[in-house]
Amino acid sequence: MLLQNCIRVKVKYLAPLFQSLTGLESEELMLEKGTKLRDLLKELARAHGEELGKWFFSEDGRLNQGTLIIVNGSIVHDFDKDLSDKDEVVLTIPFDGG
């Protein structure tokens, strides 16, 4: 990957469940231009294990409805969203009352 083709994306794990599986509160990834959200999530699952991946992808391959993905402050429903340099991706659960 050439430097000029590289984008840096920040990933924040807000849910304690995701933090425990990654051992991280946040991390930054260097990805190739044109990387889609789906590719990022696959990369995270590869890096941290399928136990994390199952919270992103349902058995039918669709987005797991129990996980909330926020990119630059906006909720994302589309796995095919293109990521850009300096994007911030928050992975959490849409926590309700307790």
Next chain:
Amino acid sequence: MVFTLPYGFNGKWLRVNLSTGSLRIEEVPEELYREYLGGRGIAAYVLFKELKPGTDPLSPGNKLVFATSVITGTPVPGVNRIVVAAKSPLTGTYGESEAGGFFAPELKNSGFDVVIVEGASEKPVYLWIKDGRAELRDATRLWGLTTKETVEEIKKELGEPLARIGCIGPAGEKLVRFANIMFENRYAAGRGGLGAVMGSKNLKAIAVRATGKTVKFYDEKKLVEIVKWFNDNWRKQPGAVSRSEYGTAELITPFDKDGILPTLNFRGGSFKEAFKVSGEVLNKTILVSKSGCFACPIRCKRDVKTSEPYETDPSYGGPEYETIVSFGPLCGVSDLNVIAKANQICNAYGVDTISAGVAVAFAMELFDKGVLTPEDTGGLEVRFGDGNGALRLLEMIVKREGLGDVLAEGVRRAAEKIGRGAEKYAMHVKSREIPMHEPRGKVGVGLQYALSPIGADHMQAPHDATYERITQHLTALGLTRPVNRLMLDHEKVKAVYYGMLWWGLEDCMGVCKFVFTPHSAGVLTPNHMVEIVNAATGWGMSLWSLMKASERAFNLARAFNVREGFKREEDVLPPRFFEELEFGSRKGQRIKKEEFDKAVKLFYEIAGWDEEGRPTPGKLYELGLDYVVAELYKG
């Protein structure tokens, strides 16, 4: 004519008159269950029909209702909560609280769907129910005991170690206005002071035991299929796994980062030491084991153990999210040991942890602002961050000593008594203390606080994050347009209204809000609810007819309050929520009062209420509440 037994219910209510000592079994027609289902539906029906307007909640004229539902006793996880209701001594409104655990299925299997307690006994008694028979027993020697001691003594006296027991502690006896009813000294019907109603009646406890099953369900095979589906699927839901792993305390770190963690009596929304009281730290430090309720594999409750000087007993259960925040960030306290101790004091003496924590935080702010001084309180001074002081003040509340006696009346009455502008710091709606959810960061929660029939409550409708994405679970409820958590427009008002009907249905059914979507920890869907009710009863209900039953119960509770004189001006929020958050990641955020007032007005219109918030005759007739029309519009 062949008489067939109904499916899903006993059709028998136990009516106990403590003034006369009479115990009567009433046989109730199936139609009533079809219209009211159980829980809130039946309780609101009884209280509207039977209570005289203006009844003093702590007088013999008040009635206490323990209600199961047509699905109580099924093996489905999360559908076996007991619903308790009476006119609330804290709010003066319809009062209701629900508890998990094991009491509800035991009661129903003992042969009674509902217990109504009326009158007052001359001396302390407890009610003992076993397999369709009941008696009142002397409780003089139990008076003054903590909840755990009471449970142990009753089991010993009866020789019934498997009896399920709901009881009050010393705080209920002393009529603390937010005294609760504890089941097995760890599951609380916490809110609204129902324990004080028991205390006023000299009723120390209700013990129940069923050695068999009295209710048949229409399609037991289907119920088993649903249980299997639940067990096969709950581990696929991140929210359910998270709740199992961390309990409700999972919310603390995300809420802190989001700036919606109530801190220092709702002055701010982030707490610099939040992580110290988080579910993650609780797991690593004081957790002994997980525990849960009848038939539920998620086990979201915690057992904890701490040591001197804050020694606790795991059998009282550990602090949950609401308790951790009430005695933690809200009071500026970051020691989980102190919080666990506060939780135990509340459970042992029998008071609501939310109201108690808010009362302590209120006093701390009064000292901070100079409204209270040590001269007023015989030398006592408790400041934000003072864990020992918080515990001392809590003990004074549960024993009604000194300043604690004033706070035991709830923050609204305490502020009136203290004067000097104290009401500015009293966080309540309709006298009921605000739970640990910051409406300036999720404004729909503010709407449910104001419009709940029982005063400020966070379990009336799903919270705003739920409505930000349209999932299949929201689609089932008829919500198809996403709405941002900070919006208070017509879409949000509609979402909150539908949300209140959905969670209201769960209160009619005695269902745990966590196990059904669209709650973030949910596993079962709204459509499962229809399947469960029909498998239990064979009635052929739809989500439409169930939601209508919930709307019926909601309007009954509203009508009860209207009849008590509650008007538009009580459907409000404390002024602090219209001011800016003082600190935290949402610093500066506030609810705009004009927008909020407009939203309340729109809610009335959507609900079919007039400008004063009275259900209109048209709405009441639609719901089959003819007798309410006759009562509210007489003359």
